Amino acid sequence: MLTVEGTHGPIIHAVTRAAATRGARPGARLTDARALDPALVALPADPTGDAALVAQLAIWAGRWSPLVEIDGDGLRLDVSGVAHLFGGEAALIEDMRARFAALGLTACIAIAQTPAAAWALARYRGDIPALPVAALRLDPDIVRTLERLGLKTVGALIDLPRLALARRFRGADNVVDALDRMLGRKDEPLTAAPNDPPPRAALRLEEPATHIEAAAQALERLIPRLVRQLEHRHLGARRLTLTGFRVDGSVAEDSVATAIASREPKHLARLLADKAAALNPEFGFDAFALTADWTESLGAAQDSLVEEPSGERDIARLVDRLSVKLGPDHVLRPQAHESHLPERASGWVSAIISSPGGGGGPPKAVEGGLSPARRPLHHAAHGPPPRSGEDQRPSRLLDRPEAIDVIYATPEGVPRRFIWRRAVHDIARVEGPERIAPEWWRQPSSARLRDYYRVEDGAGRRYWIYREGLIGDGRGGLPNWFMHGLFG
């Protein structure tokens, strides 16, 4: 017997069969039950643990149907068009019961025309008209009212005129609606179920496979099946999930993403091979499923009659392969942000997400940091042509600016010499400062402005250093100097 804490002491949450015969009922107070039989054993219930278990079982139940919905303390599966795969509805129920029994769970299973009827039949035995009104999943208050009115079964409600029922019970939890849902007069879609189940290929094994290559071998058979489905629906996969169902009810899964929609078996196999090898069989897999859970429409594709590789697709494939092996966070494309701060302006985005071949266009924020007054003027007929803005930015940026010691003639003047990583650099040439104010709308008010200098040391190496703050700006003591980038 399990209990939860109620307002007036523990309330019985669930009972074993033995406890039920001794008068314990879910919803009753523990003290009342103990009064009937003091020998009852009560343990605290664990609703979160139960929910987690149900959620795990919901994934596991994907072995029978692609549409599984968690419904309170139960699961709802849409088995339309599925049952024949298991040898009919009766065989399906037997299979489910056996599998749940193997997990040590007693499952109450019912298949019905409507979800509401299945819910009721799984909990109350008998024909629909003979079911108690509680089987309609109504509010307990309404159930109590109905019972007081003498309407004890669903059949009694069906016999009543609809209009009278609708007038009497007008609340949100309408009795007529509940009745209609059960009798199939009104649709009750499984809410979690997508309208369009994702393309999916499943493989059930005769015996649990414990060897490491099991997943890879299953993949060889799953990919052609999935590709056939994708072709049929004119889709290309953007993300694929390989799921291995273990005998003990746990599930191992891993997914790969692609940069452009693809349904080429060879490419998909190459992407998934590593993931398949990494799935741990533990006690053995007895079923596999390969789901394209993110797809995009892809027309029937043949590039051209002659084999002419399309650049964009090749790049996308390269990105896929790199991302799968090195991780999507390590394969990046530049993405400019509207910001004056250099480290913020030149952002990166995972290449697998950003549009292929896009490249991000010209950086918008680069020019912004350069005030016209500070930009050197180049009007001479000879000499270097006017520098474009990009030349003013270093080709490399340190991930985190490093503090340097700077010797300067005057605190606000140009730097003369700096020490970076314990090496002394004499500054031979210097250009600047280029002042970048803090972004007050984003940064804390204590952020200090930066004065950037392009400096060249005696050996010709050029660096981008900045002084953070000014003397007397009221935001700290003496300004600090930082090394931020290297020019190429």
Add this chain to the structure above:
Amino acid sequence: MSRVARGLSLVAGGAVSARPSTPAKAGAQTRVSAPLLALRARTGPLPAQGHWDLPRPECSTLSELFAAHPRDGGWAGFLLAQVGTAKPLLWVQDRMAIRESGRIHPPGLPSQNLIHVTARDAKDALWAMEEGVRCAALSAVIGELWGDPRALDFTATRRLAVAAERSGVACWLVRLGGTANLSGARMRWRIASAPSLTHPLDPRAPGLPTWDADLFRARGHPPGRWSLTHEADRFHLVAEHRDRALGEVERLTA
């Protein structure tokens, strides 16, 4: 560098105004044969109108570039001047290279159309480079490796070179803080920054970047050392910086 450029007192090809208004692609220009070039570079100034072409491999292949110092980012300018921007660029950096000399900064690069790969170690970096080199839709693959990793041996470089030649994608192996051990690269450069040219308007500001480029091994080219700058899609020889003032005066009056 003294071996090459001593006595070279004129900015080669420096007559900026004498250049055709629409400079042709470097590859289309008449090539000065490398021996002649070396001779000229040693013996005297190049004629003001003469073109000078950087020694390049006959086909796209693996080139190795040693940064003279890990904290010297100058090589990037030299390298990027030779890389096309029409197609995307794959830039691989290993973790140590990023930590020691910074991550690439797209606003400072000629093209934003690139894919950046952060590799855990040299093995991953070489794998990513090889994947990239096989992809003909890239304009070039640049891989930066720190030090002398064990994974970078003759076989690895040879594989890259063969793959690059087969697919026609130029591959640059950049070595930061490494030593020039056995390698299958067809051209091996050592690039150091040199003091930049004088800024025409502000003598205190850095001008056009220059490099001391040392080609110490190349297939089909004699090795050589040059002081170079890059301007308007072309490389130009510059006077060694000890003679710079004289050279630049001549340049401005040319």
